[in-house]
Amino acid sequence: MLDSEADQAATQLGEISRWRDSFQLAAADVPQGHDRRAFMMRSAMATAIAALTGRPMAAFAQAPAQPPPLDPSLDVVKRSKGPVMTTVDEMYKVGPGPSSSHTIGPMRITYDFYQRCTKLPAAQLNQATALKVHLYGSLSATGKGHGTERACLAGIIGKEPATIDPAFLDGLAADPSQVFPVKLGGKTFNASLQDIVFDAVKGDFKHPNTMTCKLMARDKVLLEQEYYSVGGGFIEWKGYVPPKKGAPKYPYSVMAEVLAHCAKANISVSQLAMANEMSVSGKSEAEINAYLDKILGAMRATVKSGLAAPTSTLPGPIKLKTKAGDVYKKALEGTKPTQRAIALVSAFALAGSEENARGHLVITAPTGGSAGVMPAVIFSLDEGAKLPDDALRRGLLAGALVGYLGKHNATLSGAEGGCQAEIGVASAMSAAVIAEAYGAPPQVVANSAEAALEHHLGMTCDPVAGYVQIPCIERCAFGAVKAWTGYLIAQNEVPANRRVDFDTTVSAMALTAKEMNSKYKETSEGGLAVSVTLC
Numbered sequence: 001m002l003d004s005e006a007d008q009a010a011t012q013l014g015e016i017s018r019w020r021d022s023f024q025l026a027a028a029d030v031p032q033g034h035d036r037r038a039f040m041m042r043s044a045m046a047t048a049i050a051a052l053t054g055r056p057m058a059a060f061a062q063a064p065a066q067p068p069p070l071d072p073s074l075d076v077v078k079r080s081k082g083p084v085m086t087t088v089d090e091m092y093k094v095g096p097g098p099s100s101s102h103t104i105g106p107m108r109i110t111y112d113f114y115q116r117c118t119k120l121p122a123a124q125l126n127q128a129t130a131l132k133v134h135l136y137g138s139l140s141a142t143g144k145g146h147g148t149e150r151a152c153l154a155g156i157i158g159k160e161p162a163t164i165d166p167a168f169l170d171g172l173a174a175d176p177s178q179v180f181p182v183k184l185g186g187k188t189f190n191a192s193l194q195d196i197v198f199d200a201v202k203g204d205f206k207h208p209n210t211m212t213c214k215l216m217a218r219d220k221v222l223l224e225q226e227y228y229s230v231g232g233g234f235i236e237w238k239g240y241v242p243p244k245k246g247a248p249k250y251p252y253s254v255m256a257e258v259l260a261h262c263a264k265a266n267i268s269v270s271q272l273a274m275a276n277e278m279s280v281s282g283k284s285e286a287e288i289n290a291y292l293d294k295i296l297g298a299m300r301a302t303v304k305s306g307l308a309a310p311t312s313t314l315p316g317p318i319k320l321k322t323k324a325g326d327v328y329k330k331a332l333e334g335t336k337p338t339q340r341a342i343a344l345v346s347a348f349a350l351a352g353s354e355e356n357a358r359g360h361l362v363i364t365a366p367t368g369g370s371a372g373v374m375p376a377v378i379f380s381l382d383e384g385a386k387l388p389d390d391a392l393r394r395g396l397l398a399g400a401l402v403g404y405l406g407k408h409n410a411t412l413s414g415a416e417g418g419c420q421a422e423i424g425v426a427s428a429m430s431a432a433v434i435a436e437a438y439g440a441p442p443q444v445v446a447n448s449a450e451a452a453l454e455h456h457l458g459m460t461c462d463p464v465a466g467y468v469q470i471p472c473i474e475r476c477a478f479g480a481v482k483a484w485t486g487y488l489i490a491q492n493e494v495p496a497n498r499r500v501d502f503d504t505t506v507s508a509m510a511l512t513a514k515e516m517n518s519k520y521k522e523t524s525e526g527g528l529a530v531s532v533t534l535c
């Protein structure tokens with residue numbers, strides 16, 4: 001790298017930091033009726049981008065008038081300020097589909113509560129007679145379509161989300177009357193789906209996905225905890241204090257800062273991401289790589305089992321037939337290389353997404369609905385391009401960084417931002433995976449992610465009958481193919497000629513999410529959900 005480039009990068013970092021400071025000082029100037037965080041974020045990004053490009057960003061002067069929907073005391077809201085602190089084990093989580101917020105999150109919650117119960121004194125446990133779970137808000141409204149109650153029961157009886165045998169959940173769906181013994185200390189009592197209560201849909205909840213867990217001694221409550229499934233499988237609880245983390249070696253909150261750090265230190269995006277993982281989590285490089293290997297293994301497994309599954313009808317009223325195996329077999333017979341490649345990537349994504357719809361184990365990258373996208377890309381880089389595991393690990397790190405920025409500056413939740421936030425971000429993460437795995441320079445990694453995200457902007461979330469099947473399953477295939485398209489355009493264009501940068505596109509996604517009608521935010525009240533006839 002040229003010294004002048006390093007100097008320029010250092011200057012840019014300093015400018016971004018100074019402009020951010022000036023925005024913090026100007027916090028009191030947020031226009032009345034505007035969301036303070038979104039206004040400041042857009043404004044900070046506008047000045048940073050103006051500094052880097054020399055062009056003013058007039059569009060950022062607009063601010064939406066809607067108030068933020070989430071309680072400001074939630075850590076998921078607070079975490080959006082300051083530098084990115086998320087780590088790979090928070091971003092990539094293994095658990096049962098079909099929804100990270102309605103299945104994986106609730107199961108992580110009930111498993112957490114079960115763990116808390118096991119730590120109670122023996123005298124208290126000896127009185128225990130039952131475990132009860134109450135689902136509120138969106139979890140109560142659409143939980144049945146997501147298998148929330150089965151996931152909750154599995155967790156409350158001590159089954160771990162990352163290792164549960166999907167056959168257990170399949171069996172529970174086939175026979176909901178099953179009863180399971182729960183042993184807590186010296187006491188054993190029964191638990192069943194009767195203990196999972198679909199409670200109030202509307203109320204003054206801190207988060208749309210609120211739930212309570214109780215350990216009972218007949219009518220007396222021995223232990224009670226209120227929890228929130230805050231999206232992407234992340235969970236919090238009343239009184240939640242985030243775990244202590246170290247300072248990131250390369251602090252950033254926008255991609256412009258990532259690129260400036262990379263230029264200044266002459267490192268790749270994955271090298272920056274690994275350095276930050278280590279400094280934030282306190283883990284060694286070997287420990288982080290071991291976790292990434294587990295995620296790679298889980299991604300390969302979800303594609304393989306989805307491809308091997310016989311054609312069947314997915315659960316729910318849509319009666320949707322699976323197709324991954326059929327598309328895969330036909331693709332293998334194809335003689336035209338381009339068509340074959342696109343069909344194979346599509347088949348891999350359908351396979352992962354159908355596994356999600358079956359309620360089998362998937363990986364949040366970033367969510368359950370988008371669970372077919374990144375595994376398809378990993379599988380194509382692995383089985384198709386034969387890239388080594390260390391290239392795939394580097395890809396996962398760069399993909400995670402893109403996901404962090406989506407979460408930090410916009411949202412990863414279809415309920416908050418429509419499908420652009422799920423499949424759109426998954427596609428952007430996956431485009432970064434491809435670019436980084438091939439050793440592309442940081443600007444190309446960022447441009448790949450930008451291209452993939454840009455062409456999902458405005459995409460609505462309108463799952464038919466509330467099931468993560470239509471449009472979600474085929475949409476994963478399009479997200480995976482668009483990830484490749486994003487990379488191939490970014491790799492082959494002159495990087496500096498890209499007119500729209502990643503931060504601008506994330507900001508546009510946040511703005512679009514704010515202004516999107518709630519009919520298109522996972523409520524199944526508009527679009528395909530009201531257009532497809534079920535019979």
Ligand code: SF4
Binds near residue numbers: 419422423468475522
């Ligand atoms: S439409 Fe998109 S955002 Fe909505 S549930 Fe399906 S995959 Fe998720």
